[in-house]
Amino acid sequence: MDTGWEYLAEAHERLRWARLRAGYATAKAASESLGMKKDTYSAYEREPGKSKVTGLDHQRAIQFGRKFKVSWEWLLLGIGSPFSGVQTTYQERVMTAMSDAPEEEQERIAKAVEALLRTGTNG
Structure with a gap:
């Protein structure tokens, strides 16, 4: 398990780590997937004191966190871990299925998922 994130003190370092992990x-690849110019994105990863640096704010942290699947x-801020409160792709699929189901079906689905987790599955 990658624990290198524990030693990242600055937001620009955490952003770079999250991008690479994703x-x-x-x-450039990250900026294209985010729909922004490379120079705009790169400014967030620049070390403070360098030219054309942009400090991370909470709006961008939320955007980048969603894209890179880490906690904003x-x-x-470096609070908690990158994985605190972040849903996996599987959890997102279950949540989407639940929210798309009629309300009366949601209880049945929840019970089915709980039963599967209690009994385990072999594939």
């Missing part, structure tokens, strides 16, 4: 090898609080 599979975006370059700032951790990204912005």
Whole structure:
């Protein structure tokens, strides 16, 4: 398990770590997936004191956190872990299915999921 995130003191370091962990090898790849210019995104990853640096604010932390599947609080402030309160893709699928189901079906679905978790599955 990657625990290198524990030693990242600055928001720009945490952002870079999150981008790389999410599979975006370059700032350009991340910026394209976010629909922004490379220079705009890169400014968030620049070290303070460098030219053309942009400090991370909570709006961008939320946007980048969603994209890179990390906690925006951790990204912005270093609070908790990158995974605090972040849903996995599977959890997101279950939540979407639940929210799309009629209200009367949601209880049945919840009980079915709970039963599956209690008994376990083999594939």
